[in-house]
Amino acid sequence: MSTFFNFAIRDEYAKLSALGNTLGDVSSLIDWDAFRPLLSDLYTNDEGKGGRPNYDVVFMIKLLVLQQWYGLSDLQLEREAYDRLSFRHFLGYPAKIPDHSTIWLFRERLIATGKDTAIWEELQRQIDQKGLTIRRGVIQDASFITSDPGHARADTPRGDQAKTRRSRDGTWAKKGSKSYFGYKLHILLDKDHQLIRRITTTTASLHDSQIDLSEKGETVYRDKGYFGVKPQASMDKTMHRAVRNHPLSLKEKRRNKAISRTRSLVERPFAVIKTEFRAGYVRVTTCARTQVKYLFSCFSFNLKQLLTIERQTA
Numbered sequence: 343m344s345t346f347f348n349f350a351i352r353d354e355y356a357k358l359s360a361l362g363n364t365l366g367d368v369s370s371l372i373d374w375d376a377f378r379p380l381l382s383d384l385y386t387n388d389e390g391k392g393g394r395p396n397y398d399v400v401f402m403i404k405l406l407v408l409q410q411w412y413g414l415s416d417l418q419l420e421r422e423a424y425d426r427l428s429f430r431h432f433l434g435y436p437a438k439i440p441d442h443s444t445i446w447l448f449r450e451r452l453i454a455t456g457k458d459t460a461i462w463e464e465l466q467r468q469i470d471q472k473g474l475t476i477r478r479g480v481i482q483d484a485s486f487i488t489s490d491p492g493h494a495r496a497d498t499p500r501g502d503q504a505k506t507r508r509s510r511d512g513t514w515a516k517k518g519s520k521s522y523f524g525y526k527l528h529i530l531l532d533k534d535h536q537l538i539r540r541i542t543t544t545t546a547s548l549h550d551s552q553i554d555l556s557e558k559g560e561t562v563y564r565d566k567g568y569f570g571v572k573p574q575a576s577m578d579k580t581m582h583r584a585v586r587n588h589p590l591s592l593k594e595k596r597r598n599k600a601i602s603r604t605r606s607l608v609e610r611p612f613a614v615i616k617t618e619f620r621a622g623y624v625r626v627t628t629c630a631r632t633q634v635k636y637l638f639s640c641f642s643f644n645l646k647q648l649l650t651i652e653r654q655t656a
Contacts, residue, residue, distance in 0.1 A: 354427055365408075365432040368645045371652065372468050374400050380460045384451055397440050402448045403461065404433055405440070407645070410638040413620030416442035449634050458634045462541070465641060469537055474651070479533040479561035479579070482568070483608040484550045485616070486515065487543070487632060488623050489524030511629040513547035522546055524624065525632045527615075529640065530555035531608045533563065537647050538611055538640045543633040563605045566598075581605070614646065615639045 381399040408429055409419045423429050423439045430436070440448075452458040489509045512524045526548060530540040540555040549567070556562040556575035564573070566583040573580070581601050582594040590598070616622035621639045624632050 363428050363431075364646075364649070365428045368649050369432055371645060371648045372465065374404070376468065377403055377461060377464055380464055381457050384455060384457055397444070397448075401433060401436060402440070402445075405445060406449065406638045407642050408432065409445070410619055410621060410635065411642040415625075416445045419445060449631070453630045453634055458637050462637055462641070465644065466539060469539075469644065469648070472648075474532070474535045474537060474648075476532050476539060476560065477534050479563060479577075479604070480539065480556060480575070481531045481533055481563045481605055481608040482528070482553075482555050482573075483531075483565065483605070483612070484526050484528040484553065484567075485612045486517070486522040486546055487525040487527050487621075487636070488522055489627075489632075490625070491523035510627045511545050511632075512627075513545045515546040525629060526550075527612075527636050528553045528555060529608070529611060530562075531611060533604060533607065535647070535651060536607055536610065537644050541633075541637060541640050543629055543636055545629060563601055565602075565605055579604075611640070611643050614643055619643075 378398075378400050381403075384399060385396045405419060405423065408414070408423070409416070412422070414422060420439055420442045423433065452461070489512045491512070491514070492509065509524065514521055514523050515526070516522070524546050526544050526546050528542050528544065528550070529538050531537070532539050542553060542555065544553060551568045551571040554571075554573050556573045558574055558576055560575040561577035561579055562573050562575035564578075564580040566581045568580045569583040571580075572578060579601050581598045582590055584590045615636075619639055619642060621636070624635060626632055626635060
């Protein structure tokens with residue numbers, strides 16, 4: 343990039359920034375360089391012996407954040423990274439953008455090496471370092487992530503027979519009168535700061551109560567779907583559910599109402615991820631690929647929430 347062009351594009355960004363630019367605001371919220379040593383062994387080719395140079399891993403992480411924040415496919419991400427000034431500033435004005443297949447391969451490499459977990463843990467470490475630790479409790483909930491069922495009908499038995507060419511791990515599940523095909527995103531939200539602290543992704547047919555993200559020493563708030571299953575948390579704030587011949591007492595109804603006020607906070611992350619990030623539907627075919635996609639959706643949500651916290655405390 344020429345010196346003149348570099349000056350011109352930065353001058354244009356200064357004008358954009360004056361109008362307000364969320365990406366510019368969130369870029370300084372965390373230490374991006376701290377992710378680099380975690381992924382130092384991600385690539386095995388030897389550049390010193392003539393191997394093809396690799397893209398900087400922090401640059402690639404930022405690309406995946408942009409992808410999930412704006413609900414872009416790999417091809418759309420490649421195009422927008424070239425086209426949008428705010429993207430180029432967030433990425434550090436790169437001279438070259440990786441093509442869509444390179445972006446896909448980077449995600450696959452994260453899955454194969456387990457480095458996606460290391461990225462999430464580093465983000466959590468930095469959140470704790472800011473003093474935003476879990477204090478008064480956590481909230482757990484899950485939400486369906488739909489996928490293309492292909493030829494798998496709603497009445498197809500679960501397991502291998504429910505798999506399709508489009509979604510190998512997706513299964514059918516029913517909630518009320520509506521059927522869903524795909525996956526389920528489980529999150530644990532910090533009650534005080536409304537930051538997502540733990541996540542996992544499962545196939546849709548796995549019941550919510552089979553996943554426990556809480557830990558000993560915590561107070562966990564959960565809806566009626568978890569009733570009857572004891573969590574690891576030291577204090578269980580799960581809403582009661584009426585069963586046949588055993589209606590809820592007035593005391594239990596009041597308890598449920600009190601828990602519901604707190605538990606409802608967990609609906610916001612799902613709303614942001616599904617509507618603002620446009621991530622209520624996936625085209626990937628396995629739980630592992632869905633997991634890494636939604637890890638970066640939750641990463642993006644936490645950046646958004648950190649910005650909100652910073653503005654509230656300023």
